[in-house]
Each structure stands twice: as C-alpha cells, then as structure tokens.
Amino acid sequence: MSPRIRKADKDLNEDLIIKKDVLVKCMNKSLTSVVVPDYVKIINKGAFEGCSNLNTIVLSDSVTEIGSDAFNGCSNLTSVAIPDSVCIIGPGAFWGCSSLTSVKIPISVTEIAPGTFWGCSNLVSVVIPNSIAEIGTSAFSRCSRLASVEIPNSVMEIGEYAFSFCSHLNSVEIPDSVTKIGDYAFSGCSSLNSIEIPNGTIIGTNTFSDCSSGFHCRRVGEKEMLIKELQHAAILGNVIAQFTLGDCYYTGNGVEKNYAEAVKWYRQAAEQGDSEAQFALGECYYQGIGLKEDKAKAAKWFHKAATQGNDRAQNKLRKCFHIDIGSKKNVIEAGVPKEENNRKPEVEEPNDLVEESDLDYLDETEDWDAFIEEDGDEEEELLHSCVPESEEESEEFEELSGLDYLNEIEDLDAFIEEEESALFREK
Numbered sequence: 001m002s003p004r005i006r007k008a009d010k011d012l013n014e015d016l017i018i019k020k021d022v023l024v025k026c027m028n029k030s031l032t033s034v035v036v037p038d039y040v041k042i043i044n045k046g047a048f049e050g051c052s053n054l055n056t057i058v059l060s061d062s063v064t065e066i067g068s069d070a071f072n073g074c075s076n077l078t079s080v081a082i083p084d085s086v087c088i089i090g091p092g093a094f095w096g097c098s099s100l101t102s103v104k105i106p107i108s109v110t111e112i113a114p115g116t117f118w119g120c121s122n123l124v125s126v127v128i129p130n131s132i133a134e135i136g137t138s139a140f141s142r143c144s145r146l147a148s149v150e151i152p153n154s155v156m157e158i159g160e161y162a163f164s165f166c167s168h169l170n171s172v173e174i175p176d177s178v179t180k181i182g183d184y185a186f187s188g189c190s191s192l193n194s195i196e197i198p199n200g201t202i203i204g205t206n207t208f209s210d211c212s213s214g215f216h217c218r219r220v221g222e223k224e225m226l227i228k229e230l231q232h233a234a235i236l237g238n239v240i241a242q243f244t245l246g247d248c249y250y251t252g253n254g255v256e257k258n259y260a261e262a263v264k265w266y267r268q269a270a271e272q273g274d275s276e277a278q279f280a281l282g283e284c285y286y287q288g289i290g291l292k293e294d295k296a297k298a299a300k301w302f303h304k305a306a307t308q309g310n311d312r313a314q315n316k317l318r319k320c321f322h323i324d325i326g327s328k329k330n331v332i333e334a335g336v337p338k339e340e341n342n343r344k345p346e347v348e349e350p351n352d353l354v355e356e357s358d359l360d361y362l363d364e365t366e367d368w369d370a371f372i373e374e375d376g377d378e379e380e381e382l383l384h385s386c387v388p389e390s391e392e393e394s395e396e397f398e399e400l401s402g403l404d405y406l407n408e409i410e411d412l413d414a415f416i417e418e419e420e421s422a423l424f425r426e427k
Contacts, residue, residue, distance in 0.1 A: 015027055022042045023043050032055055033058075034048075034054065036057070045069055048071050052076060054071075064085055066088070072094075075096060081104075087108045091113040094117050100120045102126070103120075106129065107129040109131065111132065111134045114139060116139050116140075119143075122145055134156060134158075135162050136162070144166060144168060149163070150173065151178070155177055158182060160182035160185060162182065164189070169189045172192070180201065180204070227248065239273070243277040246266040262284070263281065263289075266281040302316050
C-alpha cells in the first residue's frame with residue numbers, strides 16, 4: 001500500500017515530505033515500497049538515503065531529476081525503472097544499492113555522474129544509451145558481478161576508477177569516440193584479459209593495473225601494422241621475422257590462416273639455421289600440414305633442430321623415431337614411425353612411408369645438411385585444406401603464438417632501414 005500523502009502548505013505527511021513538486025525526504029526508514037506521486041518532478045538529494053528496507057520504488061513519468069545520493073544505501077532495492085522523462089541522475093544516486101541487479105538508463109540522460117552505481121555488487125546488466133557523453137569517476141566501481149558492458153560511440157570520456165574492481169568484467173569494447181580513459185579506470189578488473197584501444201585515445205596512469213595476469217592492451221590497427229612490418233623484414237631476410245610470420249600464418253594470428261604460406265616462411269627461416277623453424281617445418285612434414293606427409297624429411301628437420309639443442313625436437317625424435325642425439329645408432333630408422341620400430345620390414349618389401357633409397361643414403365652419409373638442402377629444392381605438393389591429425393600431435397607445436405616472437409627483434413625498423421640502404425647501394 002502506498003504511503004498517505006497530505007498536501008498542505010508544507011506538503012508534509014507521516015512518511016514523505018513533499019514541497020510543491022519536490023520529494024524532499026522519506027521520514028519512514030522502515031518502508032519497503034514507495035509509489036511516487038505523479039506531480040513530483042524532482043527526487044531531492046538524499047531523499048531515500050539509508051532506507052535499507054526499501055526494495056521497490058515506482059517513479060512516475062513526471063520525474064525529470066533524481067538528485068545526488070537519492071537512494072544511497074538502499075541495500076535491499078532490487079530494481080528500479082527510470083522513466084524516459086528523467087534527464088539528470090545525480091552523483092551517488094544509487095551508491096551502495098547492493099541488491100540492484102539491472103538498470104536501464106534513459107536516452108534523455110547525457111552523463112553518468114560520479115559514483116552513480118558505486119558498490120552495486122549484484123548488478124549484472126546495464127544499458128547505456130547512445131546519448132551518454134561521459135562516464136564519471138567511479139560510476140560503476142565495485143560492481144563485482146558486471147561481466148560485460150557495451151559503451152556506445154557517443155561516449156567521449158571514461159573517468160577515473162569508472163569500472164575499477166569490477167572483478168567479473170571480461171568483455172568491454174572502447175569505441176573510436178572515446179578520447180580519454182582516466183587513471184585506474186579498469187584497475188582491479190581481474191577477469192579482463194585484453195582490450196583494444198582507439199589510436200587517438202589518451203590512457204591515464206595505471207588504467208589497467210591489476211587486471212588478469214595475461215592482460216594485453218592493444219591499439220586498433222596495431223596487429224595489422226606489425227604484420228606489414230614482419231612481411232617487409234621477412235622478405236629482406238630477417239630470420240626471426242620469417243619464423244614469426246610462418247607462425248602467424250599457421251595459427252591465423254593477424255592474418256588469414258594459410259598452411260602453405262606457413263611452410264614457405266618456416267622453410268626460409270629453417271634454411272638459415274633457426275632451430276624453432278626447423279622443428280616447425282619437421283612438424284609440417286610429419287603431420288602433412290601444408291605439404292605432402294613425409295616422415296623421413298620430418299626426421300631430418302627434427303634432427304637438424306635437435307643438434308642445436310632444441311628440446312622439443314629431441315623429444316620428438318625419441319618419442320616417434322627412437323633416436324637419441326649423440327648416438328648414430330638407429331639413425332637409419334628415421335623414417336619409421338614408433339609403432340613400426342618393434343618389427344623389421346622384410347628386405348623385399350619397401351617401407352611405404354620412406355623410400356628405400358632415402359634410407360640407404362642416410363646409412364652412407366653423415367652430412368645431414370647436404371641431404372636436407374638437396375631435398376629442399378624439390379617441388380612440394382601444397383595441401384591447403386590439410387589439418388593436424390589430432391590435437392595431441394599438434395599440442396606442442398601450437399605452444400607459441402606468432403606475434404609473441406616480436407619481442408626478440410630489438411629494432412625491426414632499424415633492420416629494415418639497413419637492408420633497404422644496402423639494396424640501394426648495390427643498385
């Protein structure tokens with residue numbers, strides 16, 4: 001039952017104080033529900049502050065303003081329908097409404113004031129309209145159950161601590177309209193793994209401090225730019241760029257996945273002696289990814305990487321070919337899978353995985369480099385639709401992400417400039 005409202009000169013009744021069109025104060029802190037009269041236009045500052053038993057509030061379409069701290073500390077308020085007539089929601093209006101689960105801000109509002117929803121720890125859904133220009137300081141701070149938020153392209157500034165300690169926040173998109181993100185705006189968002197920031201946006205101090213351990217902040221277009229730099233450096237012969245570009249094509253990181261291109265760049269890096277590229281090329285041969293499956297060539301590339309101390313290549317040789325680096329024994333078995341090693345094929349029956357001439361040649365020479373270089377000149381059959389035989393076989397191969405290798409190139413621009421200068425001098 002709604003509270004009795006007696007209009008008089010002072011507009012005073014036992015539960016609510018209303019002066020003209022302003023609801024000044026709720027005098028009864030034990031109220032559980034209130035229907036605001038349809039002649040009220042303004043909910044005054046702190047009108048329902050501390051009404052911890054209030055769980056339902058009905059606002060009429062006549063309300064245009066909700067004052068600061070209007071519902072501060074209404075810890076049992078579970079929902080509120082803000083009418084489209086509201087143009088202003090004051091600072092801290094719903095501060096500490098820890099039972100509030102959802103809220104829809106009307107399109108008539110242009111700013112989410114500081115601390116408006118601070119400490120609404122059960123808020124899981126918020127609709128921000130395309131009229132909001134600014135999200136104020138601590139507006140959604142400590143909304144610990146808020147998992148995602150869609151910021152419209154009308155927002156130009158996100159204030160300090162705006163979403164700080166939203167520990168379940170894992171998805172947020174920053175539109176191009178945002179020119180500034182304040183200090184500590186997303187600090188303590190421990191579930192936030194990555195975010196993409198527009199190029200012109202100014203980022204404050206510790207904006208993303210204490211986010212997830214693997215958090216990555218990336219500028220829009222940054223990855224595309226890095227790919228172009230990688231391609232340029234790879235063409236000029238930088239071995240790290242070649243291997244990294246191969247990884248990008250293999251995983252689809254920054255480019256469309258293309259196993260044939262991956263093999264191309266792995267081979268170029270492998271031929272320059274990069275052990276990771278040699279291992280990667282060996283995996284492609286072993287699994288038939290981007291080229292025809294060839295266990296013998298796989299073993300040779302694994303061996304080349306293993307002799308440089310590559311642990312994964314050494315493990316692969318032991319696991320799949322029973323070869324221990326440092327021992328010449330069993331090298332002839334390089335093309336024979338692990339399950340074949342327990343029995344010797346009859347002499348008159350050639351191995352269906354490895355040509356007999358390959359094994360004879362391996363038996364007679366210790367020059368693996370010459371053998372690999374000779375095989376590398378052969379034309380390869382590219383199989384663009386090939387995929388790994390199983391997740392288990394490709395698990396250790398996909399362990400490293402392509403663009404992570406960029407930190408090994410100390411000065412990519414300097415390398416490119418030096419190589420281009422050299423080419424110019426030759427001309």
